[in-house]
Amino acid sequence: MAVEEMISHDHSNSKRNVRFIQYISAICAGVLQISQFVNLSWGSPTLPRLLAEDSPIGKPLTYDEISWVLSVIYLGTMVGNTLLMVLLDKVGPKSIMLLGAVLTIISWIFLGLAKSLSVLIIGRVIAGVSDGMSLPCISIYVCEIACKDIRGRLASIPMFIGVFGNLFIFGAGPYLEYTTLIISCAVFPTIFLVSFSFMPNSPYFLIRKGKRRDAERSLMRLLGTKSKSQVEDRLREVEETVERDTGNLTLMQSLLMANFRKSLLIVFVAYNIINFCGLTFLSSYLQVFLATGSISLSKELASVFWGLVQFPAVMLSGLLIDKLGRRPLFCVSSLGAGIALILEGGYIYLQGIVNLESVSFLPVLCLSLYGFFISLGVLPLPYILVGELFATGTKKVGSFVVSCYSSIIIFAHIKVFGSMFDSWGLYSICWLFGGVCFSGILFSLLMLPETKGKSFNEIQSNLSSTTKNTSHSHKGDFEMENVS
Incomplete structure (x- = not known):
């Protein structure tokens, strides 16, 4: 639930403090x-070392063993999703995020001390558990503390900052010794653990736990005021919202x-x-796609280049999401990414048929445009939607279902999706992913609700009204709705 700004005599000063x-x-x-981006990208500079004769764990790994080191983190993520279901209502999103940082530090200790495949896998599983617990909580926490007029902007900040993790791994990883890289990666969760401990907790979680005085203090910090009277109305609104919440719901009850x-x-x-837009696959086979043109880049430079193009897009997304809205941003993002992939596939298809020397720069340009547009809306918005669309009583269930599903899909991507590479051809894969991107246009126009500037109560009310307009025959369902 978003914390709205107080309309008071010192509104301008309060607004500055709120921000x-x-x-x-x-x-x-x-x-x-x-930290979570680093967990996922760590394999890029590390796996060549693990395959080498002088492997830091004492013996070189096989490609099959490498695939397990890469993919097993997503199995850990599903365990983390399950723990999130159990812990979210008990300890709240802030405490889960802090616990996730501790687990990440432990995972780096395992990876740093690993002298066998089994210890590597244990470390990666622990990292996955951390991500599965804490990643959904980032969106939930930020959306619950944010004023509704800047909620989208604030929810985009973690994604923008997270891109630095990829850039660090891709840029510095190849040049750092194995143990030095591990220590460097562990610095991020350590910094988070120290700094985030002083941040305010969600007032909605505190009210659900019966801690009214703590919730009042949290609202005072979030609204930038020292006066209890200035948060009284908002505190009552929080209490009324929580009272309407149906509480701890199972998946069947939520459905x-x-x-x-x-x-x-x-x-x-x-x-x-x-x-299914191809981001995971294209990241893994970046060098192959870049090699289709005449502009050649080293592995290290190509990786840094791939990370850099995401920065301006995520920054622009944060600036525009509360001005243009979610729907236009997702639509433009899907359209731009789809066109880039169709052109990339067309170049690869025509490469052996006609002379394309005059447009040999096209693969690099298309991949740059794809990375930019996919990061503009398609990449960050699904995470924001989790925090915005689910009512408080169903957030943990919704996060669990979506996160588990995504973990299974990405695990399958890494383990088996590469088999399409040879049988289908690069151009077919580009067109397939481009078609998925174009489907995002229809999604944004026909399904995606506009949540710009709306409180969570308004979002739930809008969901109720659209559901009633399209499904009059299911009145029994509407009587069970939780409009929080």
Whole structure:
């Protein structure tokens, strides 16, 4: 639930303070996002060393063993998702994020001391558990502390900062010794653990736990005021919202609620687009795609280049999301990424048929445009939707379902998707992914609700009204809706 700005005599001063504490909290959450990006990208500079004769674990790994080191983190993520279901209502998103940082530090200790494949796998599983627990909580936490007029901007900050994790791994990773890289990676969760401990907790979680006085103090910090009277109205609103919440719901109970089904469908489709738009595959086979043109880049430079193109896109997304809205941004992002992939596939298809020397720069240009547009809206928005669309009583269930599904899909990507490489051809894969990107246009126009500037109560009310307009015959479901 978003914390709205108080309309008071010192409104301008309060607004400055609101921006300060909420931005600082979002930036701290972004440090954890860096840590999670580092977890996922760590294999890029490390796997060649693990394959070498002088492997840092004492013996070279096989390619099959490498595939397990890469993919097993997503199995750990599903374990983390399950723990999130159990812990979210008990300890809240802030505590789970702190616990996730501790687990990440432990995972780096295992990887740093590993002298066998089994210890490597244990370390990666622990990292996956950390990501599965804390990644959904970033969106939930930021959305619950944010003012509604800057909620989208604040929710984009962790993703923008997280891109630094990829850039660090791709840029510095190849040049750092194995142990030095491990220590450097462990610095990020350590910084988060220290800084985030001082950030305010979600007032909605505190009210659910019966800690009214703590919730009042949290609101005072978030609203930038020392006066209890200035947060009294907001505190009552939080209490009324929590009272309407149905509490700890199971998946089956949540599925009986029309709002939850609609929210789950919307988020599910959004995650399908990001899971099948080709981002994971293109990142893994970046060198192959770049080699189709005449502009050649070293592995290290290509990796840094791939990370850099995401920065301006995520920054622009944060600036525009609360001005243009979610729907236009997702539509433009899908259109641009789709066109880039269609052109990339067309170049590869025509490469052996006609002379393309005059446009040999096209593969690099298309990949740059794809990385830019996919990071503009398709990449960050699904995470924001989890925090915005699910009511408080269904957030953990919705996050669990979506996160587990995504973990399975990405695990399958890494283990088996590469088999399409030889049988289908690069151009077919580009066109397939481009078609998925184009489907994002239809999604944004026909399904995606506009949540710009709306409180969570308004979002749930809009979901209720659209559901009633399209499904009058299911009145029994509407009586069970939780409009929080």
